[in-house]
Amino acid sequence: MDNKEILNESISELFKSNYDDSLIKDNKLCFTVNEQLYRVRMPNQGEQSLAEHKKNLIQLEYLKQEGCITKNQLIRQLKLNNVIDIEHLEELRESLSKELKRFWFLLATKDSGDKKKISEYSENITKIQESLQRLSLDIASHLSPSLESRLEKFYVEYITFICAEYHPDKEWKKVWDTLEDFNKADTVLTNKAIASMTWLLLNKR
Amino acid sequence: MNIEKQIRTIAKSIFWQNIYKSAKEIGSIQLFENKSNFSGLQNLFLFWLSVYESLYSDLIQKEWKYLDEKVIEDDIRCDAFLYWRSQMRENELHKYKTEQQASKLKFRESGNVSTFNVDIQ
Numbered sequence: 001m002d003n004k005e006i007l008n009e010s011i012s013e014l015f016k017s018n019y020d021d022s023l024i025k026d027n028k029l030c031f032t033v034n035e036q037l038y039r040v041r042m043p044n045q046g047e048q049s050l051a052e053h054k055k056n057l058i059q060l061e062y063l064k065q066e067g068c069i070t071k072n073q074l075i076r077q078l079k080l081n082n083v084i085d086i087e088h089l090e091e092l093r094e095s096l097s098k099e100l101k102r103f104w105f106l107l108a109t110k111d112s113g114d115k116k117k118i119s120e121y122s123e124n125i126t127k128i129q130e131s132l133q134r135l136s137l138d139i140a141s142h143l144s145p146s147l148e149s150r151l152e153k154f155y156v157e158y159i160t161f162i163c164a165e166y167h168p169d170k171e172w173k174k175v176w177d178t179l180e181d182f183n184k185a186d187t188v189l190t191n192k193a194i195a196s197m198t199w200l201l202l203n204k205r
Numbered sequence: 206m207n208i209e210k211q212i213r214t215i216a217k218s219i220f221w222q223n224i225y226k227s228a229k230e231i232g233s234i235q236l237f238e239n240k241s242n243f244s245g246l247q248n249l250f251l252f253w254l255s256v257y258e259s260l261y262s263d264l265i266q267k268e269w270k271y272l273d274e275k276v277i278e279d280d281i282r283c284d285a286f287l288y289w290r291s292q293m294r295e296n297e298l299h300k301y302k303t304e305q306q307a308s309k310l311k312f313r314e315s316g317n318v319s320t321f322n323v324d325i326q
Binding site: 020021023024025026027028029042044045101103104105107108109110111112118121122125126199200201202203 | 208211212215221237238239242243244245246247248249250271273275276279281282284285286288289290292
């Protein structure tokens, strides 16, 4: 292998191990809808304060609405009406988490040569994690009519409305001028923007 | 590939591990285009950068019997190892505290070994 080949191989190796860093290179996340490029960006402090303020105002509105229910009240109602026992699901989640830790312990103490056991334990772990994910989704969807969930949804939607941008020609522009425009917009676009914003804000709420 | 898996893949890469190490040593290297207001994804990336740094460091020092490169490559095995390591460290800490308490046992009178004061923290 001559020097040029070595150099080329090193460069290609460097690119291979560099991977796609677009997720973290800045505090923005790009996505496409109908071949149009969009992005959501992290809200600045002023925008976060504005969204919190709007959330407080909408809370007052929600409280006046008929059927407004808090999370704890909803949990009680769901149990009383035999719809679902959220506390039982939480206990199930707890026991699944314990089971997960048991398998982690077993897997961690296996030598890399023990492929059979590694594969068996890994499969069990994946199944438990999938069950935990389903359980969390189930709990969240049953609690979505609660005041707390609606307020959280409003906050993320409001931040998305403020911080979503598109790139029509040379510069980034706001996608929606008003919250009303956002609410009337194509749900494919708004859902994708909200999902991207949720990822961007991950663990920040 | 899901987003967290992607973040972990980038964080464990030698390329980013070297950048992270240099950034910590030199200080003036900027990891991201933004200097502040990090996104949740960037915070997650920083978390995994430091986790994989500790794993590579443990691997070089042959700190743990069950840690090898295959464990770091496989996210499920890596999660399992991280949990097991945290339990081992907790046990070590507990053992250390118990030993510290035992060393604080003081004899009330010299030559009399049947009674003693125990300082339980």
